[in-house]
Amino acid sequence: xxxxxxxxxxxxxxxxxxxxxxxxxxxxxxxxxxxxxxxxxxxxxxxxxxxxxxxxxxxxxxxxxxxxxxxxxxxxxxxxxxxxxxxxxxxxxxxxxxxxxxxxxxxxxxxxxxxxxxxxxxxxxxxxxxxxxxxxxxxxxxxxxxxxxxxxxxxxxxxxxxxxxxxxxxxxxxxxxxxxxxxxxxxxxxxxxxxxxxxxxxxxxxxxxxxxxxxxxxxxxxxxxxxxxxxxxxxxxxxxxxxxxxxxxxxxxxxxxxxxxxxxxxxxxxxxxxxxxxxxxxxxxxxxxxxxxxxxxxxxxxxxxxxxxxxxxxxxxxxxxxxxxxxxxxxxxxxxxxxxxxxxxxxxxxxxxxxxxxxxxxxxxxxxxxxxxxxxxxxxxxxxxxxxxxxxxxxxxxxxxxxxxxxxxxxxxxxxxxxxxxxxxxxxxxxxxxxxxxxxxxxxxxxxxxxxxxxxxxxxxxxxxxxxxxxxxxxxxxxxxxxxxxxxxxxxxxxxxxxxxxxxxxxxxxxxxxxxxxxxxxxxxxxxxxxxxxxxxxxxxxxx
Numbered sequence: 453x454x455x456x457x458x459x460x461x462x463x464x465x466x467x468x469x470x471x472x473x474x475x476x477x478x479x480x481x482x483x484x485x486x487x488x489x490x491x492x493x494x495x496x497x498x499x500x501x502x503x504x505x506x507x508x509x510x511x512x513x514x515x516x517x518x519x520x521x522x523x524x525x526x527x528x529x530x531x532x533x534x535x536x537x538x539x540x541x542x543x544x545x546x547x548x549x550x551x552x553x554x555x556x557x558x559x560x561x562x563x564x565x566x567x568x569x570x571x572x573x574x575x576x577x578x579x580x581x582x583x584x585x586x587x588x589x590x591x592x593x594x595x596x597x598x599x600x601x602x603x604x605x606x607x608x609x610x611x612x613x614x615x616x617x618x619x620x621x622x623x624x625x626x627x628x629x630x631x632x633x634x635x636x637x638x639x640x641x642x643x644x645x646x647x648x649x650x651x652x653x654x655x656x657x658x659x660x661x662x663x664x665x666x667x668x669x670x671x672x673x674x675x676x677x678x679x680x681x682x683x684x685x686x687x688x689x690x691x692x693x694x695x696x697x698x699x700x701x702x703x704x705x706x707x708x709x710x711x712x713x714x715x716x717x718x719x720x721x722x723x724x725x726x727x728x729x730x731x732x733x734x735x736x737x738x739x740x741x742x743x744x745x746x747x748x749x750x751x752x753x754x755x756x757x758x759x760x761x762x763x764x765x766x767x768x769x770x771x772x773x774x775x776x777x778x779x780x781x782x783x784x785x786x787x788x789x790x791x792x793x794x795x796x797x798x799x800x801x802x803x804x805x806x807x808x809x810x811x812x813x814x815x816x817x818x819x820x821x822x823x824x825x826x827x828x829x830x831x832x833x834x835x836x837x838x839x840x841x842x843x844x845x846x847x848x849x850x851x852x853x854x855x856x857x858x859x860x861x862x863x864x865x866x867x868x869x870x871x872x873x874x875x876x877x878x879x880x881x882x883x884x885x886x887x888x889x890x891x892x893x894x895x896x897x898x899x900x901x902x903x904x905x906x907x908x909x910x911x912x913x914x915x916x917x918x919x920x921x922x923x924x925x926x927x928x929x930x931x932x933x934x935x936x937x938x939x940x941x942x943x944x945x946x947x948x949x950x951x952x953x954x955x956x957x958x959x960x961x962x963x964x965x966x967x968x969x970x971x972x973x974x975x976x977x978x979x980x981x982x983x984x985x986x987x988x989x990x991x992x993x994x995x996x
Contacts, residue, residue, distance in 0.1 A: 477979025478955030478996065482740030482796040483596070484787065485619060485749045487534055488776070489612070489756035490937060491802035492764065493521065493946045495773050498679045502672070502774050506781030508950075511800060515952025516994045517960040523804060523947065524966040525909035526940035527851045531564035532910070533803025533967070534618040534751065538591040540971030540986035542909040547588040549915050551614065554848035554855050556915065561850075562586070565617040567643065574639035574648045574656070579631045582613050583643040584622050589985030591621035592971040593747050598623070599980040600744050607737055608749040609730050611722050615751030615803075617641075628652065628733075630725065636661040636713030638729055651736035660728055664721035665707050669700035670771045680770040687809040688768070689761040689933040691718070697933075699767060718761060720775040722754030727779040731786045740791035745978060750783075751803070752776060763809040763935045797954045797977065799970060802947035806935040813926055820926030823884045835878050840864065845871065851938070853917030868892075872918050879921055886924040891917065906940040951994050961993055 496508060503509050511517075523533070525542040527550055535548040543549040548564050555562045565582045572580025590598075593606045608620030608627040620627040624644065631639045637656040640648065648656075674683065681687075688697035692706055706715045716722045730750045733739070739746040755772055762768040780800075787796050810820035836843045845864070848855040854875060861871055872890040880888045889907055894916075899905040907920050922940060923929075930936040937944045949965060955977045968988025975982045976990040 478797075478977050479743070479745055479979070480740075480795060480797040480954040481743070481745060482787070482791050483745060483747045483974065483978070484783075484796060484798045485538070485747065486780075486798065486800040487537060487610075487615065487619070487749075487751040488800065488802050488948075489530060489615065489751060489753045490759040490804060490806050490935075491755060491947060492805040492943070493519070493948050495769075496948050496950075499770055499773050499777075502676075502679065502770070503777045504781060506784060507777035508780065510781070510784060511798070511950040511952045512960075514958060515798075515950055515956050516958065518949035518951075518965040518991070518994075519960055519962050521801070521947055521949035521965045522942070522967070523945040524906060524968065526906050526944075527910060527938045528804035528940070528944040529851075529938050530612065530756065530803050531614045531618065534615055535564075535587055535591075536967050537801060537803070537970050538593060538619045538621065538749070538983070539587070539589050540592065540968045540975075540983045540988045541589065542968060542987065543916075544909050544912050545589060545985040545987060547912055547915060548586060548618065549910065549912050550851040552850065553915065554850050554917070556847075556855060559847070561848075565614045567641070571642040572639060573642055573645060574637055574652070575631050575635055577631065577633065577635070579613070579633075580639045580641045582617050582627075582629075582641045584617050584620065587618060587622070590983045591619065592974050592980075592983055593619065593749060594621035594623045595975060595981045595983055596745060596747055596978060597621070599978070604744045605737060605739060605746040606749070607733050607739065607747070609726060609733060610751035611717055611726055611753035612751065615753055616749070619749035619751065625737075628729070630661075630717070630722075630729075632713035632715075632717060634711035634713070636716070649736070651732065655729060655732055661713060661716065661725060664716050664719075664725050665713065666721070667700055667702035667707065668719045668721070670767065671774055672771075674699060674767060677767050677770050680767050681765040681812070683767045685812075687763050687812040687815075687933055688766055689931070691715075691761075697762065699771075701768075717754055718757045720754055720758070720772040722757065723752045723772070723776050723779050726750065726752055726754075727783055731783060734786055734790055740787075740796055752779075759806050760934050760936060763812065763933070764806050765808055765812060794954055797956060797974075798950075798952055799974070800948065800950045801967070801970060804937045805944050805947050806937045807926070807928060807939070807941070807943045809933065809935055810926055810928055811932050818926065819924070821884065821924070822932065823923065823927060823929045825929060828882060828884075831882070832878070839874065840866070840871075848917075851917075852921045852923070854919040854921070855917040856919075868918070875919050879919070884923055884927050885921055886927075887922045889920045889922075891919070894920070903940050906945070910940075955996050957994060957996050959993070963993075965991055 567583035691703035813820035
């Protein structure tokens with residue numbers, strides 16, 4: 453009897469140890485990260501009835517939906533967005549403070565992914581001179597590569613170079629982006645390789661990109677698109693050569709040009725092309741074909757191009773998401789077939805959201821507006837000349853930040869802090885400004901909520917400016933048509949976060965989650981080290 457009890461106890465302990473080992477980590481064969489450029493959370497709910505079962509609805513039904521997910525920093529733009537998703541931290545730590553920014557050390561404008569030390573691969577243009585060198589910390593993709601002794605593959609894909617380079621991290625096997633212009637090819641940088649793989653060359657010569665240079669009409673009857681505004685309005689931009697922003701779009705002067713492939717990016721077909729290429733990469737790179745976890749990072753960029761041109765409330769945006777839903781379903785089917793259902797893990801989020809077109813908001817009596825840059829520039833120049841006798845104390849204005857020339861200020865026997873405060877007070881008197889903060893405030897305080905918390909998370913001591921401006925809600929610096937983003941306001945920060953697949957619970961939460969939580973959640977799932985700059989936290993409610 454005692455022996456039976458002993459073996460029962462041993463068996464129970466053994467089962468418990470095995471259960472704890474399963475809980476310690478979940479090793480999917482493949483992790484797929486999906487970033488949808490400029491996707492507001494309400495695109496998931498507004499268009500939900502238009503979606504089919506295999507795309508967004510599958511993720512919601514089988515996975516976990518974080519309904520109150522936000523960017524916790526500004527500026528909310530593509531470069532910082534992709535970087536923050538994959539590093540688990542904010543620009544204050546990872547250093548990517550914008551798509552472009554003023555480099556204080558070298559006195560020049562820089563682009564987040566540019567790197568002249570490397571050559572283009574797959575094109576004769578300079579469009580491939582890219583690397584992730586401006587990102588100062590590791591990504592979850594880096595940590596997975598390190599954890600697997602570089603045996604796990606990382607492939608990153610996007611129409612935009614920054615949408616591939618930054619998620620791929622410093623150690624990616626490959627990052628590919630689409631060079632339109634007169635070539636219409638997927639290209640890369642010598643940072644990753646010296647020549648394109650044969651399968652990429654074959655894809656580029658297959659005519660797939662050329663096939664997407666076609667007219668754009670709604671996928672379904674436009675009368676069923678009741679989740680968006682009227683098609684004929686004055687709030688949308690125009691394709692070159694068109695006189696109306698209504699469907700169907702058939703800009704023949706662009707479509708007939710064999711050399712102009714940029715048009716693809718501005719239609720839903722850019723997302724379809726991205727899905728085609730990602731599925732081909734899945735097969736040709738044999739991702740998820742062994743027990744060592746691989747990572748496929750995909751960014752769907754056409755949603756951003758369409759949003760900028762036509763705006764949040766347009767029929768074009770609705771049609772773009774209906775079509776993206778089908779592309780996601782195609783991708784998931786390919787994953788089921790090539791990796792195995794239940795053998796992979798997916799997350800989907802966005803790099804930022806977007807504001808409704810202010811001119812549309814104004815037509816509905818909602819407070820909104822546009823900044824008159826020329827008037828403000830003249831007024832501010834007069835202030836500088838009157839107060840300091842020169843305009844030269846300001847070196848740059850970008851990303852709603854003012855960069856001062858500290859040497860000139862010192863030569864004028866002025867205190868940096870006092871100049872920052874004087875300029876802040878000046879801008880606070882302008883109608884379009886909601887609030888202003890100085891670099892000294894960012895240094896001396898520790899904000900925990902609200903707009904200052906968001907600004908501080910975006911403030912990098914070595915790279916950011918001296919005065920930070922926040923426009924009034926609903927106010928933008930942009931054209932009178934189309935939507936944009938970049939602010940710390942909630943319409944730019946609230947984005948979807950969906951998980952599904954191996955190791956993920958089914959459910960949802962309305963508790964606040966933040967973009968930097970994604971990478972540590974994946975790291976906890978995989979049992980790997982967190983990215984080196986991580987400030988987010990694992991979302992325990994998501995994981996089995």
